[in-house]
Amino acid sequence: MSLTDLAPDYIRAIDPYVGGKPIAELARERGLDPAAIVKLASNENPLGMGARARAAVLAQVDGLARYTDDHAFELKAKLAAVHRVAASQIVLGNGSNDVLSVLGRTVLTPADSVVYSQYCFALYPLITRLAGARGIEVRAQEYGNDLPAMLKAIEPATKIVFIANPNNPTGTLARAGDIVEFMEDCPGNVLVVLDEAYIEFLPAEKRVDSLALLRRFPNLVVTRTFSKAHGMAGLRMGYALCAPELAELMNRVRQPFNVNALAQAAAIAALDDIEHLRATVQNNFAGLRQLSEAFGRLSLPYIQSYANFVTFHCGDARALNEFLLERGVIVRPLASYGMTDSLRVSIGTEAENARFIEVLAEAMGD
Numbered sequence: 001m002s003l004t005d006l007a008p009d010y011i012r013a014i015d016p017y018v019g020g021k022p023i024a025e026l027a028r029e030r031g032l033d034p035a036a037i038v039k040l041a042s043n044e045n046p047l048g049m050g051a052r053a054r055a056a057v058l059a060q061v062d063g064l065a066r067y068t069d070d071h072a073f074e075l076k077a078k079l080a081a082v083h084r085v086a087a088s089q090i091v092l093g094n095g096s097n098d099v100l101s102v103l104g105r106t107v108l109t110p111a112d113s114v115v116y117s118q119y120c121f122a123l124y125p126l127i128t129r130l131a132g133a134r135g136i137e138v139r140a141q142e143y144g145n146d147l148p149a150m151l152k153a154i155e156p157a158t159k160i161v162f163i164a165n166p167n168n169p170t171g172t173l174a175r176a177g178d179i180v181e182f183m184e185d186c187p188g189n190v191l192v193v194l195d196e197a198y199i200e201f202l203p204a205e206k207r208v209d210s211l212a213l214l215r216r217f218p219n220l221v222v223t224r225t226f227s228k229a230h231g232m233a234g235l236r237m238g239y240a241l242c243a244p245e246l247a248e249l250m251n252r253v254r255q256p257f258n259v260n261a262l263a264q265a266a267a268i269a270a271l272d273d274i275e276h277l278r279a280t281v282q283n284n285f286a287g288l289r290q291l292s293e294a295f296g297r298l299s300l301p302y303i304q305s306y307a308n309f310v311t312f313h314c315g316d317a318r319a320l321n322e323f324l325l326e327r328g329v330i331v332r333p334l335a336s337y338g339m340t341d342s343l344r345v346s347i348g349t350e351a352e353n354a355r356f357i358e359v360l361a362e363a364m365g366d
Ligand SMILES: *Cc1c(COP(=O)(O)O)cnc(C)c1O
Pocket: 043, 094, 095, 096, 097, 098, 121, 164, 167, 168, 195, 197, 224, 225, 226, 227, 228, 233, 236, 237, 238
């Protein structure tokens, strides 16, 4: 008997989540100067957190001996005003991963199934397996969510459909009209999670009005995060907007105090920092242009991206990744997503992108 046997089969079957390699780890492993390392692996904001959020964090430090407001009255009031929803429709999480996981723990049992796409965000199969539920992976269409096929894959046991839009790790975008149609055709007893982690990077005309859909469809759950465009990945803050009765259940399931005081204060400040958001989005558009121009020049095919990263095809991704790491450039290998011939690179500052392109060109013998 081994201690491992104590865990149910479905827990032992879980593959650990592998995140982007931290700068300090690469520096340690290869004896590199951390300051010379460029990390473009986790879709973080290359401009950092905004000045307003930073000031809010610092102002909060003296109060850290106290427990937070578990109901986050101020932050929820702010989010409710920004999104024109009721505070009772908001569930906060220690990152939106936490919210997704709370949803799984709230509704899933081993008798249920969950529908998601090939090349979907790694958390969806993980949350499914944590509950002992069955994952139904629907073949992607041109690396994106095949919404009609996902609709067809729904069975009586299905409780959740996960749709990331834009999708990570491929950067694809579903058309707004197709999402609306999906909601219209989806059975009302199936929860549809629209994961909008990258929504801020989309031009207005490409966005689906998910908040209007929320009013029409009580089975819709919209998730957002402060980790990407708001530059707060290390603080951990995300949330779901959904029907009040679902939010009420999820609030029973989440851990008390799951959003720390610094994250609450920073999020409130970040919502007012339009300048920082604008600079971030502008940098991203410029970076997407810079990278696609380089991929074109180096004849590397890539997936057109609507987010803050680009997935490109490069043959032996393992070898190229090793070449990049050796020279202090961290990108994201996608073998765990079944894409062994591709790498995902996050948009950095112009200089970081240029360094990545320089090493990439060297690898291509250019
Ligand atoms: C990064 C990301 C998240 C957000 O994760 P956090 O836990 O909020 O940091 C959620 N969904 C997708 C698709 C992502 O890429």
